[in-house]
């Protein structure tokens with residue numbers, strides 16, 4: 001790939017240092033994705049300007065005017081401290097006629113809202129657990145058709161915010177308590193959906209129109225019998241990960257027709273939610289072998305060695321290849337202003 005001017009957009013407090021030397025694991029975990037992407041792009045010969053953003057658009061505008069980047073590499077997770085505003089930044093980039101990596105604003109808006117996504121799944125007959133939404137400040141009345149055990153989570157938040165073993169509830173009292181907990185801790189509406197006991201699968205997809213599906217990945221706890229739930233601690237606490245033996249790897253022993261079915265479902269999710277660039281679908285497979293989509297993640301974690309990059313590697317895409325592919329897709333994306 002030719003040398004490109006890249007504008008890396010990152011959260012202000014996640015601007016990575018030049019080197020990892022002398023940093024603790026805990027510090028590194030904070031900005032590892034940003035570090036991996038930026039240093040790798042530089043090693044590949046690209047000229048990367050890193051912009052740390054919090055609540056001001058001016059630096060983006062100035063950098064685009066001054067430097068005319070070929071592409072903005074979008075690593076933002078929030079703006080103004082609001083997780084749904086990353087979508088607005090992407091809209092702003094489009095208004096500035098600036099090509100960027102990852103998902104378009106519409107796909108981001110839809111996929112960030114788990115309830116809206118599930119309503120769209122329902123139209124497309126994409127299997128997803130039965131659900132209801134309990135809006136903030138409203139009384140919890142369970143629809144008769146929603147059966148226990150039920151899983152309660154925020155409609156909007158990601159990274160398993162507010163998710164623990166207590167997210168699974170078995171009666172109306174527990175349900176009301178957990179909904180209140182989600183309301184108070186995430187300040188968002190609560191999504192209550194039927195709990196799918198079984199395997200946990202992740203599927204990465206890269207593409208705009210022509211999609212490349214990455215091999216199916218699976219989460220295991222190798223040292224513990226606790227229910228398999230990707231809680232906040234499972235995702236972020238190294239000691240706890242060690243204790244449970246948290247491991248993700250290529251899903252083993254899936255029948256070829258199930259693999260095909262999972263892949264087909266995930267491609268339909270990608271199209272139905274208008275995703276572009278790259279995304280990761282989270283799924284559960286029940287004890288009965290039925291597959292359900294939990295959610296789609298636009299712009300999933302791109303850290304080296306994480307699920308997405310690992311499954312790409314398995315498909316023959318090195319980390320460099322993956323980043324190049326994502327940049328190419330960003331530059332080719334048919335944003336409306338190009339018409």
Ligand SMILES: Nc1ncnc2c1ncn2[C@@H]1O[C@H](COP(=O)(O)OP(=O)(O)O)[C@@H](O)[C@H]1O
Pocket residue numbers: 129151153157158159160161163193194195196197200228229230231282284294295
């Ligand atoms: N309906 C469900 N049945 C079983 N487990 C679930 C269900 N919903 C969520 N989980 C568990 O919680 C984790 C996080 O939920 P998810 O919907 O993916 O939200 P997040 O955006 O926080 O990743 C999932 O990876 C899964 O382990």
Ligand SMILES: [Mg+2]
Pocket residue numbers: 282295
């Ligand atoms: Mg998830």
